[in-house]
Amino acid sequence: MAVRMPLKGRPVESAAVHAPAFVGREREVAVVRRALASVPALVLVEGEAGIGKSRLVREVLATEPAGRPTALVATCPPYRSAPSLGPIVDALRRARPSVAGLRLSALAGVFRPLLPEWAADLPPALEPVTDPTVARHRLFRALVELLGALDVGLLVVDDAHWADDATLEFLLSLSSGRHDLPLGLVVTYRPEEVASGSLLRRLTARPPAGGRLERVTLTALDVAGTASVVSSMLDGQPLSDAFATFMHEATGGVPLAVEESVRLMVERADLIRQDGEWMRRELGELHVPPTVRDSVLERLDRLSPDAARAVRAAAVLVAAEDGTVCQVAGLAGPPAGEALAEAVSRGLLVEDEPGRLGFRHALVRKAVYEAIPGPERRRLHQRAGEALERLAASPVTQLVRHFREAGETGKWCRYAEQAAEAAIAANDYPAAAGLLHDVLAGADPAAADEVRLTRRLAEITLYHRDVRLERDVLERLQRLLATNRLEPAEEGTIRGRIGGLLVRLREYEAGRAELAKAVPLLLATKPVEAARALAVLGWPLGRVPAREHLKWLRRAADIDLADLPPTDRLALLSNRGSALVLLGEPAGWSLLAQLPATAPTLQERLYLAIGLMNAGVYGLAWGRYQESGRRLADSLRLAEADQFTWMVGCILAGQAHLDWFTGNWAGLADRVAELAGQDSVHPDARLEAREIGALLKAATGPPEAATEQLRKVVAEVQDREVFDTPTTATAGLARLRLAAGDVTEALRLTDEEVRLAERTGRWLQVAESIPVRVRALVGAGQPDDAGRLVSAYARALKGRDAPAPRAGLALCRAILREAADGPERAADAFGRAAAAWQRLPRPYDALLAREDQGRCLLAAGRREAGVDRLTAAFQELSRLGARHDAQRVQQRLREHGVAVRREWRRGRRGYGNQLSPRELEVVRLVAAGRTNREIASALSRSPSTVALQLHSAMRKLGAATRTAAAVAAIEAGLLADERAAADR
Numbered sequence: 001m002a003v004r005m006p007l008k009g010r011p012v013e014s015a016a017v018h019a020p021a022f023v024g025r026e027r028e029v030a031v032v033r034r035a036l037a038s039v040p041a042l043v044l045v046e047g048e049a050g051i052g053k054s055r056l057v058r059e060v061l062a063t064e065p066a067g068r069p070t071a072l073v074a075t076c077p078p079y080r081s082a083p084s085l086g087p088i089v090d091a092l093r094r095a096r097p098s099v100a101g102l103r104l105s106a107l108a109g110v111f112r113p114l115l116p117e118w119a120a121d122l123p124p125a126l127e128p129v130t131d132p133t134v135a136r137h138r139l140f141r142a143l144v145e146l147l148g149a150l151d152v153g154l155l156v157v158d159d160a161h162w163a164d165d166a167t168l169e170f171l172l173s174l175s176s177g178r179h180d181l182p183l184g185l186v187v188t189y190r191p192e193e194v195a196s197g198s199l200l201r202r203l204t205a206r207p208p209a210g211g212r213l214e215r216v217t218l219t220a221l222d223v224a225g226t227a228s229v230v231s232s233m234l235d236g237q238p239l240s241d242a243f244a245t246f247m248h249e250a251t252g253g254v255p256l257a258v259e260e261s262v263r264l265m266v267e268r269a270d271l272i273r274q275d276g277e278w279m280r281r282e283l284g285e286l287h288v289p290p291t292v293r294d295s296v297l298e299r300l301d302r303l304s305p306d307a308a309r310a311v312r313a314a315a316v317l318v319a320a321e322d323g324t325v326c327q328v329a330g331l332a333g334p335p336a337g338e339a340l341a342e343a344v345s346r347g348l349l350v351e352d353e354p355g356r357l358g359f360r361h362a363l364v365r366k367a368v369y370e371a372i373p374g375p376e377r378r379r380l381h382q383r384a385g386e387a388l389e390r391l392a393a394s395p396v397t398q399l400v401r402h403f404r405e406a407g408e409t410g411k412w413c414r415y416a417e418q419a420a421e422a423a424i425a426a427n428d429y430p431a432a433a434g435l436l437h438d439v440l441a442g443a444d445p446a447a448a449d450e451v452r453l454t455r456r457l458a459e460i461t462l463y464h465r466d467v468r469l470e471r472d473v474l475e476r477l478q479r480l481l482a483t484n485r486l487e488p489a490e491e492g493t494i495r496g497r498i499g500g501l502l503v504r505l506r507e508y509e510a511g512r513a514e515l516a517k518a519v520p521l522l523l524a525t526k527p528v529e530a531a532r533a534l535a536v537l538g539w540p541l542g543r544v545p546a547r548e549h550l551k552w553l554r555r556a557a558d559i560d561l562a563d564l565p566p567t568d569r570l571a572l573l574s575n576r577g578s579a580l581v582l583l584g585e586p587a588g589w590s591l592l593a594q595l596p597a598t599a600p601t602l603q604e605r606l607y608l609a610i611g612l613m614n615a616g617v618y619g620l621a622w623g624r625y626q627e628s629g630r631r632l633a634d635s636l637r638l639a640e641a642d643q644f645t646w647m648v649g650c651i652l653a654g655q656a657h658l659d660w661f662t663g664n665w666a667g668l669a670d671r672v673a674e675l676a677g678q679d680s681v682h683p684d685a686r687l688e689a690r691e692i693g694a695l696l697k698a699a700t701g702p703p704e705a706a707t708e709q710l711r712k713v714v715a716e717v718q719d720r721e722v723f724d725t726p727t728t729a730t731a732g733l734a735r736l737r738l739a740a741g742d743v744t745e746a747l748r749l750t751d752e753e754v755r756l757a758e759r760t761g762r763w764l765q766v767a768e769s770i771p772v773r774v775r776a777l778v779g780a781g782q783p784d785d786a787g788r789l790v791s792a793y794a795r796a797l798k799g800r801d802a803p804a805p806r807a808g809l810a811l812c813r814a815i816l817r818e819a820a821d822g823p824e825r826a827a828d829a830f831g832r833a834a835a836a837w838q839r840l841p842r843p844y845d846a847l848l849a850r851e852d853q854g855r856c857l858l859a860a861g862r863r864e865a866g867v868d869r870l871t872a873a874f875q876e877l878s879r880l881g882a883r884h885d886a887q888r889v890q891q892r893l894r895e896h897g898v899a900v901r902r903e904w905r906r907g908r909r910g911y912g913n914q915l916s917p918r919e920l921e922v923v924r925l926v927a928a929g930r931t932n933r934e935i936a937s938a939l940s941r942s943p944s945t946v947a948l949q950l951h952s953a954m955r956k957l958g959a960a961t962r963t964a965a966a967v968a969a970i971e972a973g974l975l976a977d978e979r980a981a982a983d984r
Helices: 026-036 053-062 086-095 106-111 116-121 132-149 165-175 200-204 223-233 241-251 255-267 290-301 305-317 322-329 333-345 362-370 374-389 396-406 409-425 429-442 447-460 467-483 488-504 508-522 527-538 546-557 566-582 587-592 602-622 625-641 645-662 668-676 683-700 703-720 728-739 743-760 769-779 783-797 803-821 823-839 843-859 863-880 883-895 917-927 932-939 943-957 962-971 976-983
Strands: 041-046 070-075 152-158 184-189 212-217 271-274 277-280 350-353 356-358
Touching: 026 041, 026 053, 026 184, 026 212, 041 053, 053 070, 053 152, 053 184, 070 086, 086 165, 106 132, 132 152, 132 165, 152 165, 165 184, 165 200, 184 200, 223 241, 223 255, 223 962, 241 255, 241 362, 255 271, 255 290, 290 305, 290 362, 305 322, 305 333, 305 362, 305 374, 322 333, 322 356, 322 374, 374 396, 396 409, 396 429, 409 429, 409 447, 429 447, 429 467, 447 467, 447 488, 467 488, 488 508, 488 527, 508 527, 527 546, 527 566, 546 566, 566 587, 566 602, 587 602, 602 625, 602 645, 602 803, 625 645, 645 668, 645 683, 668 683, 668 943, 683 703, 683 728, 683 883, 703 728, 728 743, 728 769, 743 769, 743 783, 769 783, 769 803, 783 803, 803 823, 803 843, 823 843, 843 863, 843 883, 863 883, 917 932, 917 943, 917 962, 932 943, 943 962
Parallel strands: 041 184, 041 212, 070 152, 152 184
Antiparallel strands: 271 277, 350 356
């Protein structure tokens, strides 16, 4: 079950943040360049605040070839009362410190009051005129003359929505064609900020005389573009998919909002880098950057009072029907419609669908919301809740938020409970947990409500694993137990929840004590609760002997499941059967065989998927590989169909473990590397994937790196003290140490596991370590101890259809035979062990046993037979991909004068940073617009496998999203057909 783990990684340092790259505007740049290639031309660049209008113009100017006419950039500041022609005059002042050397007519004298810095080089002032139109005409003629003298071929007016009337009149004059000046004109502006009656409308409504008009509307970046901007600011490294999507949703893809948000997150040390990807520590709401906040509030201040009230009401509602917004704002009649129209026209609100209002992106809403004074905000939330209550279909989750923020705890508690039940019905346990936890932590519910809600939250923790949440619930339950006088059945329920939580938190003894107290309190009145407690007591955890667990499971079996609801019956059947299988009891398989093929409800399918997964994973320890494969495949289909996401990684890890055992090694290293590197995968599954990766490395290459990896895995496995999967890592590490001649270390590694099995009787979970320990004991000169261990192991396996442990037992007996009777008789025993492994099939272990057989035959003087066995073992190990072991066998053959050739025909090809053929297939279908599920169907793979292969391809291509991966592959020439189609 999903455990929320803290992220590990290094925080971003401020010095590591770079200026954002210019992305996603290639088409717009090309349009502007084409328009300016022939003059006169008027290019209008429009878009909302922060969308990148000024950046677009800068990029165009930066790439203009040398020798082109001068570009003059005039920026219009947001003055309350702008000086006449201020932007043009300021641009000229910046362009020239003086006009010395320019051939100017007497008209230039009009510049003396405007540009006193140039007075020494200007003609005398003109005679004053009383007609303002004549004065303006002289000034415009002088400006045109000056632009010509300065060889200005391009005039840019940025933020023209703030331009004064004189500046706009001058632009209209230039556009009219009355001046013989070959000029390109670029004007940027925000449409929503253009005041009613502004002269800018006249300019944008018609093309320049004798020239062309080009209008460029900048829209928000998509997820890939947003990710590229963020990545460019963070050393060019890719983002996690979740972080890229989060950033796009929070900022609306507005480049300025993206940039400022990244800088703010860096300042707050809120970013980390893990597994080569940037991600945020917590994907909660973004803080509003000051730049964005001030821009939004400045626009809000310019609205009429009614429009501002509507915007604040919408910020409280987040998104709502226009009628609801008006109710919350206290607006009605014609003024309400006028207020909404003004807010929409000025860009503060947007109509995302007819009659429904919201905000362009989350940061705008948050800036408005946070500026509302606290008392006013609470009043608006109260009105919002009351308005939504009156709707035919009340949005319960929204009612929770509004009454919580309004401080009305009674309604908060009632609606939170309703919303939690709806979330549980939708299999969204994290949401349900959050809703109930918030109520318990902040609403101070009545005692009866507190007991009920805490119990329900404890039930949710069965499906939503979060250690901090579990600790919190545990403390609440313990306080309830200590401070309330409870009825026996209620006390039993709470003790059962406490016991279950303690067990999951690895406080096994305390947990078992609480569960044991709960059982007698529950048996008479709450058989389901009693059966749950008994099932947990029966689960093999900690260091309790198997007979104790079996005692509790027998008591659970006495509860008549026929009278229980189907969901509880299926859950208890799955739990009891899984526990028995873990304990090595054949009866467990009979129970798991009763699991149905499907189930009608989501809850039942969850328990069914868990039961099938357990049967598949626990079957590995028994060596029931064909059954494990079927069960795991069935479980994966259910988990993917119903989106039991926490299970998928566990199932994939189980399938990878099965593939390790059965020799299906092609591509396995890549699969487990991807599984181990995904933070969304359950920690236990990631640990298992790392274990398999290290075992593969030990078989395929030099053992040093594998040894260190296995040490880390073994330490973590031992720390868990839960042996619910084969302890392959311990066996693998001990085998490496034994091969290196370190018998003492091999004994130390296997000592605790074997002693635990001897004390508890739980042998199947340590079966992988028994043969290597027997070999180590013999190597240490302790054959009697080895014999006693093998005898105890044989007794434990009596009556159990466990092919893998029995093959291991055959190997143990061969090792003992060699120590007692010499190589001649041991050769046949190793041959029998190899045959037992092969029947499973477990080809790697079978080949290692064949190697032992060949070695014994050579030692017994049977050279021809020994060489035959070793040569066959060498060839098959080579085909399997076990290079390290094949090289060891090759060396032994050479020592006996036999030369064999290396051939790695089945070895897994290493693709490094290149896409594998299977990854390329996935990217090709992504480029064709297919979803992961459609790709899985087309390629006959599971969606989870497709997701892993796509994630690997994205990492290799340096792409932040699936779309970016497809584009990168096309641009790299990997998808030639797609490039040709795109060009067409």
